[in-house]
Amino acid sequence: MGKIVGGFWMPHDPVMFVAPDAPPQEQRDNVWGAYEVCARRMAELDATAAIIVGNDHYILFGTQCLPRYLIGNGDVDGPIEALPGLKRGVISNHQALAQHIVAEGETQGIDWTVARSFSVEHSFAIPHQLTVQAAERMLGRSIPTIPVYLACGVDPYISFKRAGELGRQIRAAVESFDADERVVIIGSGGISHWVGTVESGRVNEEFDREILAHGVNGDLAALCAYDDADILERGGNGAMEIRNFACAMAAVPNPRGEVIAYEAVPAWVTGLGFLQLFSQESAQ
Amino acid sequence: MSRNVLERVLWQLSVERAAKERFRADAGKFLARFDLSEEERQMVIEFDVSALQRLGVNPMLTMGFWQELSPTRDMALYKERLGASDEQRAAFSAALKG
Numbered sequence: 001m002g003k004i005v006g007g008f009w010m011p012h013d014p015v016m017f018v019a020p021d022a023p024p025q026e027q028r029d030n031v032w033g034a035y036e037v038c039a040r041r042m043a044e045l046d047a048t049a050a051i052i053v054g055n056d057h058y059i060l061f062g063t064q065c066l067p068r069y070l071i072g073n074g075d076v077d078g079p080i081e082a083l084p085g086l087k088r089g090v091i092s093n094h095q096a097l098a099q100h101i102v103a104e105g106e107t108q109g110i111d112w113t114v115a116r117s118f119s120v121e122h123s124f125a126i127p128h129q130l131t132v133q134a135a136e137r138m139l140g141r142s143i144p145t146i147p148v149y150l151a152c153g154v155d156p157y158i159s160f161k162r163a164g165e166l167g168r169q170i171r172a173a174v175e176s177f178d179a180d181e182r183v184v185i186i187g188s189g190g191i192s193h194w195v196g197t198v199e200s201g202r203v204n205e206e207f208d209r210e211i212l213a214h215g216v217n218g219d220l221a222a223l224c225a226y227d228d229a230d231i232l233e234r235g236g237n238g239a240m241e242i243r244n245f246a247c248a249m250a251a252v253p254n255p256r257g258e259v260i261a262y263e264a265v266p267a268w269v270t271g272l273g274f275l276q277l278f279s280q281e282s283a284q
Numbered sequence: 285m286s287r288n289v290l291e292r293v294l295w296q297l298s299v300e301r302a303a304k305e306r307f308r309a310d311a312g313k314f315l316a317r318f319d320l321s322e323e324e325r326q327m328v329i330e331f332d333v334s335a336l337q338r339l340g341v342n343p344m345l346t347m348g349f350w351q352e353l354s355p356t357r358d359m360a361l362y363k364e365r366l367g368a369s370d371e372q373r374a375a376f377s378a379a380l381k382g
Contacts, residue, residue, distance in 0.1 A: 058344045062295040063288060154342055196343030198366040237343060 002097075002174040002181035005045045007252045007277035008038050009215060009245045011190045012054065012126040015268040017083045022267035034261035034274040035127075039134035041260075041276055042143075047184040049094045050132050050145040051170060051251075053244040054123030054188040055152035057195070068158045069166055072118035072147040073098030079125035086125055094144035097177055101146070104173035110166065120147050123188045123241075131186070143184075150247060152189070152240040160224035163243040167250025174251075187248030189241030192234070193270035199236060203264040207234040208271035211242055215257035215275045220249050238270065254280040287340040289319050293328060294341060298348035307353060331355075334366050 015022070016031065023031075042050075059080060061067060076091040102112045120128075124147045136143050150166070151158045167185075174183050191208040194200045214223040223246050231239050249255050260274040293315065296303040306314045315325045327335045331354045333346040350362045363372065 058291075058295060058342055058348065059299060062299070063292040153344060196345075196347030197337070198363060198368050198372055200363065201372070 002177040002179060002183060004171050004174055004185060004251050004253065004279065005047065005182045006041075006279060007185040007187065007248045007255070008042070008127075008131070009187045009189070009248065009257075009273060009275040009277070010035065010038055010127050010131065011270060011272045011274075012123040012188045013190055013193075013268050013270045013272060014081070014083055014122045014126070015270070016126075017085045019267070020085075023263075023265050027263045027265050027267075030261050030263050031265070031268075031272055035130035036134065037260050038131045038274060038276070039138065042131060042135040042184050043138040045184055046139075046182055047135065047143050048182045049097055049184075050128075050143050051148055051183060051185045052124045052127050052132070052145060052188055053148045053150060053186065053247045054120070054127075055150050055241055055244060056121060057123070057153045059121045060119070060149075061154070066151060066154055066156070067113040067149070068151045068156070068162065070113040070115055070149045071098055071101060072115045072120070072149075073102060074116035074118070076118050076120065076147060078118075078120035080119045080121050083122060086122070086129055091120065091128065091147075092142050092144045094146055096179075097144075097174070097181060097183075098146045100177050101170055101173040104176060105169050108169055108172070110169045115147075118147060123149075123244075127186050127188045148247070150243050152243045153195075153237075157228065157240055158243055160226070160243060160246055163247040164220060164224055164250040167247040170247075171251045171253065185248045185251045187245040189244045190238050191242065191271040191273050192236055193238030194236035195238045195269075197237060201266050201269050202236065203266050203269075203271045204234055204236075205264045205271060207239070208262065208264065208273055211235075211245070212257075212259050212262060212273050212275055215245065215249065215277065216259060218249070218255040218257060218277075218280075220246060220255075223249065249277055252277045252279050256280055286320070286324055290324060290328070290336060290339060290341050291345055293318055293320070294336070294345040294349045298345060298352055304353060331365070333362060337366070
């Protein structure tokens, strides 16, 4: 029987790679260092597989097809964008587990859109390269990683209700999986950020800390209670990505969280929060 | 619905190399095959990102289109074209310059 042994929330800010020297040194150190802390903790969890819940930014999916939720269960590579410091390459996927999530989902009315081949973009690649690959180096072995993409950047957005259901279904599938997998799930997203709008560069620390508090408390209901107008006003269009946090938190049994780092970084146009989700059931 | 067509056009111009080349060579000719009004064509040709957003076009696309194809690709000018206030300009970051 497999197990979700924990989770993380972490950002995927491409501006970090485009303008690495823009913020004050202390902020840079805290943010880059937070990815290292997450990697170390992932290695300490002895993860054998990972799932990264990200979202497209109108790069992968065009107007002809906008999936609400998608899983990559075959050939995976990327990232598709050329960002300085991110390497493009083949990504080790856990096809058996991904296929099991799809099959188990069908028994629960969760009809995943499946990508048999998939090129990820930065919302997967940044957590993967900075945390999963770093944990792989610490452990000296591969951590096959499954991409899940939720519609948070392009409407029609996935509902919070569905994001939570997907997390719970992922957990059920992991627990009914044959092998003794230890799975870590990562919700990838910035907190407040305005992407491509006139407010770009604004960061709302009050909103960001409110969201992180929901993670600390393991309060999925509170996280899922925001309406889109409120998010857009207080967190910007980029903050729709807290749906990825909801999915990851729902996958962790009886979760509680610990903030690893938070920085409000206008120079990187985002409120950047790092949080570890612990399963209270695992601790008992 | 115009938004759908405009987003189709801007998505192609953001991610498809051949579309970018055709647009650079002759923007009017490239746009002629899409069901756009003359006013909408002008918004694209003139990089009027503010008008495009008012029609509901996703800001990620207007930004991508600007960064890929506008004459200067300057993000300070992008915010100016969006009508940024003095306060919004003051909040402007080094990361967005150029």
